[in-house]
Amino acid sequence: xxxxxxxxxxxxxxxxxxxxxxxxxxxxxxxxxxxxxxxxxxxxxxxxxxxxxxxxxxxxxxxxxxxxxxxxxxxxxxxxxxxxxxxxxxxxxxxxxxxxxxxxxxxxxxxxxxxxxxxxxxxxxxxxxxxxxxxxxxxxxxxxxxxxxxxxxxxxxxxxxxxxxxxxxxxxxxxxxxxxxxxxxxxxxxxxxxxxxxxxxxxxxxxxxxxxxxxxxxxxxxxxxxxxxxxxxxxxxxxxxxxxxxxxxxxxxxxxxxxx
Amino acid sequence: xxxxxxxxxxxxxxxxxxxxxxxxxxxxxxxxxxxxxxxxxxxxxxxxxxxxxxxxxxxxxxxxxxxxxxxxxxxxxxxxxxxxxxxxxxxxxxxxxxxxxxxxxxxxxxxxxxxxxxxxxxxxxxxxxxxxxxxxxxxxxxxxxxxxxxxxxxxxxxxxxxxxxxxxxxxxxxxxxxxxxxxxxxxxxxxxxxxxxxxxxxxxxxxxxxxxxxxxxxxxx
Numbered sequence: 001x002x003x004x005x006x007x008x009x010x011x012x013x014x015x016x017x018x019x020x021x022x023x024x025x026x027x028x029x030x031x032x033x034x035x036x037x038x039x040x041x042x043x044x045x046x047x048x049x050x051x052x053x054x055x056x057x058x059x060x061x062x063x064x065x066x067x068x069x070x071x072x073x074x075x076x077x078x079x080x081x082x083x084x085x086x087x088x089x090x091x092x093x094x095x096x097x098x099x100x101x102x103x104x105x106x107x108x109x110x111x112x113x114x115x116x117x118x119x120x121x122x123x124x125x126x127x128x129x130x131x132x133x134x135x136x137x138x139x140x141x142x143x144x145x146x147x148x149x150x151x152x153x154x155x156x157x158x159x160x161x162x163x164x165x166x167x168x169x170x171x172x173x174x175x176x177x178x179x180x181x182x183x184x185x186x187x188x189x190x191x192x193x194x195x196x197x198x199x200x201x202x203x204x205x206x207x208x209x210x211x212x213x214x215x216x217x218x219x220x221x222x223x224x225x226x227x228x229x230x231x232x233x234x235x236x237x238x239x240x241x242x243x244x245x246x247x248x249x250x251x252x253x254x255x256x257x258x259x260x
Numbered sequence: 261x262x263x264x265x266x267x268x269x270x271x272x273x274x275x276x277x278x279x280x281x282x283x284x285x286x287x288x289x290x291x292x293x294x295x296x297x298x299x300x301x302x303x304x305x306x307x308x309x310x311x312x313x314x315x316x317x318x319x320x321x322x323x324x325x326x327x328x329x330x331x332x333x334x335x336x337x338x339x340x341x342x343x344x345x346x347x348x349x350x351x352x353x354x355x356x357x358x359x360x361x362x363x364x365x366x367x368x369x370x371x372x373x374x375x376x377x378x379x380x381x382x383x384x385x386x387x388x389x390x391x392x393x394x395x396x397x398x399x400x401x402x403x404x405x406x407x408x409x410x411x412x413x414x415x416x417x418x419x420x421x422x423x424x425x426x427x428x429x430x431x432x433x434x435x436x437x438x439x440x441x442x443x444x445x446x447x448x449x450x451x452x453x454x455x456x457x458x459x460x461x462x463x464x465x466x467x468x469x470x471x472x473x474x475x476x477x478x479x480x481x
Contacts, residue, residue, distance in 0.1 A: 008357075015398055016354030020340075023347065097338035098331050099314025100355045254316045 005100070011099050017092075017109040017164040025084075025113060040076045041233045044068050044125075045259050047190055059192050060217070060225040061207040066136045067217060067224075068190075069129055073122045075189045077148055078155045078209050079180070081114040085159025086176070089167050089257060096258040099129050107163050113157040122148070126220075136220050144219035151212035153239035160246025188213050194227045205229040208238035255259055262312060262406065263331065264290040269307055269319030280299075281307050283320070285462030289407055289416040291327045294437045295469050298475045299457035306410055308457065309379060310335075313408035326407035329432045333395065334410035341384030345375065345394050348383055349401075354403055365401045372418070372427075374395035396424055400431065407431065409439040442454060444472060 008204055026033045044065070045125040052063045059067040088106040095101045117161045129136050160244050185191065196204060204210055205227060214226045267285040271278040285383070290293055297305040302315040308318040313332035331338065339348050346366065353365045368393075370379050373393045378386060380409055386394070431437075433451050441447050447454070447468055454471025456463045458478060467472035 010381045012357050013355050013361075015359070016351050019354070020343070020347070020351050025340065028342070092340075094338060094340045095351070097335075098352065098355055101361045258318075 004098045004174050008103070009100060011106050013102075016104055017101070018113060021110055021113050021188070022067075025117065032071070033162035036117055037124060039194070040121060041125065042070055044072045044075075047072075049164075052221045060194060060244060062217065062221045062224050063110075066129070066134055066221060067192075068163070069125060069219050070132075070217045071189045073118070073125060074148060074151050074213045075184070075187055076121070076210070077115070077118045077151045078158075078187075079183070080118060081152055082159045083180070084114045086162040086166060086247055087173065089163050090204070093111050102250075102254055103163070103167070104160070104247070104254065107160055107250075108156070111152070111159055114155075115152045119148075120153075121157055138220065139222050140219045142219075143215060143232075147215035147219055150215075150232060150235040150239055151209060154208050154212070154235060154242060157242025157244075157246050161242060161249060164246070164249040164253050164257065168253060175210050183209070186228065188227075194225065202229060207232075208235045211235040261326045262287075263322075263324040263326070264289070264312070265322045266325070267311065267318045269304070269311060269316075269318045269435060280460055282311075282457075282462075284464045285460075286355055287455065287462055287464060289406075289438065292436050293453050294432065295453045295455055296437070296451035296471065297438065297440045297455050297457060298447070298471050300475075300479070303457040303461065307459055308462070309404055309438065311409055311412055314335075317481070328403070329406045330399065330402065330404040330408050332347045332408045332410060333399040334392075335395075339383045339391070339394075342382055344382055345373070345379045345386070346370070349394070351399055352398060352428065353401070358402075369394070369397045369401050372423075389420075393420055396420075396427075400427055403435075405435055407435055407437045407439075409437055410440055449474070 003153060026036075047068050048065045050096075051068075056064055058064065085107045088110040089103045092101075095106070126138070127146055142143060156183050166176065171212065177253040186204060186207055188204070193201060193204050193214065211230055214230045215235070216232070216233050217224045218226050264285055264287040265327045267282055268280060269282040281302075297309060297472075299305050306434045307316070310332050311337065312331065314323075315332045315335070315337060338352070340351075343351075346434055347410075349366055349369045350362065352361075353362050358365050373379065373396070374385075375386075375390045375393055376391055379394075383394075397407075437450060439447070439450060448478065452466075454464065454465045454468040456471045456474050456478075458475075460464065463474065
């Protein structure tokens with residue numbers, strides 16, 4: 001059955017979903033909005049503390065705090081967006097009662113909302129860091145934009161794919177949660193990818209997120225010694241391919257996902 | 261006109277697919293004719309209604325809606341429990357394109373439902389009567405060509421029922437309906453044509469009385 005819908009209707013549904021999702025995301029629990037900001041800050045502060053215990057002040061030529069801050073916000077851009085997106089279908093089950101609302105809408109709208117929220121969180125954290133006199137400034141805005149946007153797009157594609165898999169084969173959601181934890185360690189958030197020897201470094205750089213993190217650091221500190229294998233085009237290509245594949249999955253399974 | 265072509269439906273269960281509930285339904289339902297669905301329990305009346313309204317999908321076959329068709333009314337399926345009645349109503353208004361007159365629609369829903377302060381509390385705290393009041397008020401707030409209704413008239417307590425049945429009659433004058441009801445009187449009152457569902461097949465009757473007769477004969481036999 002074709003799932004055709006006018007652009008006007010899509011806009012209506014996306015707007016309604018966006019407002020609905022924003023409400024629950026920001027005010028769903030007590031001080032939900034506060035934790036959106038506090039969670040990455042706590043991660044950054046904790047790791048910065050650990051590194052200071054080890055008397056490590058610089059990584060790749062930039063201050064540890066800056067290195068952590070930029071990497072962590074970029075990683076949160078991925079993990080939050082993809083987690084929210086992949087759970088969108090199950091959380092919005094009731095809304096598929098209205099035939100205007102398709103599963104793919106909830107996934108995309110959640111990703112957009114999360115992207116916006118992380119952008120705000122990023123700006124706030126950078127402002128706080130600048131006030132705290134850390135050596136950080138948006139030196140190369142284009143590089144920063146393409147790094148964070150690339151990570152966000154990859155998260156959207158990842159979320160689109162996983163949301164279908166989780167719905168169609170619920171057993172696999174266990175394996176997906178196994179996979180998310182090592183991602184944290186393998187993306188170069190707390191351990192610099194550059195410190196790994198070849199060929200392991202090359203293997204780690206197969207992970208598109210690692211490229212986004214390194215590029216983001218380079219955008220905030222152009223003198224940073226990034227991994228030589230850094231290639232933003234690789235991140236963007238992976239992002240676009242995963243979005244394409246995700247949309248294809250949604251196109252094929254949309255009806256079966258909401259069918260009773 | 262609603263065109264249903266070669267529609268098949270069975271449900272997913274933990275132990276594989278269920279029996280076929282609908283097996284090859286072909287119907288053309290004109291826009292301005294009110295139709296009653298008739299059949300024994302389990303004949304697939306609600307299933308067909310939900311598919312026409314787009315709350316569920318067939319395994320095979322298509323439903324083409326060439327006019328404005330409501331969502332299936334009378335089920336509490338479309339509520340998000342953690343949100344308030346107002347927020348749920350807002351969402352439904354928005355997806356139906358009523359951003360501009362959102363306030364008016366919400367006021368209407370709030371007034372008609374008469375659930376007081378509960379309108380601003382999460383739907384999961386509602387009693388079933390409050391839910392059906394809100395559902396009914398929401399279904400009146402939009403202009404559809406065809407209403408899909410499953411025992412909608414049964415909503416609420418005695419006081420609400422009077423008001424609801426009056427509003428329902430007004431609605432029936434404005435638009436057409438496709439409805440399920442176990443009350444023969446209700447069907448005769450609102451519907452001119454009938455569809456009899458039997459053994460997964462649908463039979464169209466231009467007169468509701470003929471449909472009721474066919475149904476009764478099938479029980480007697």
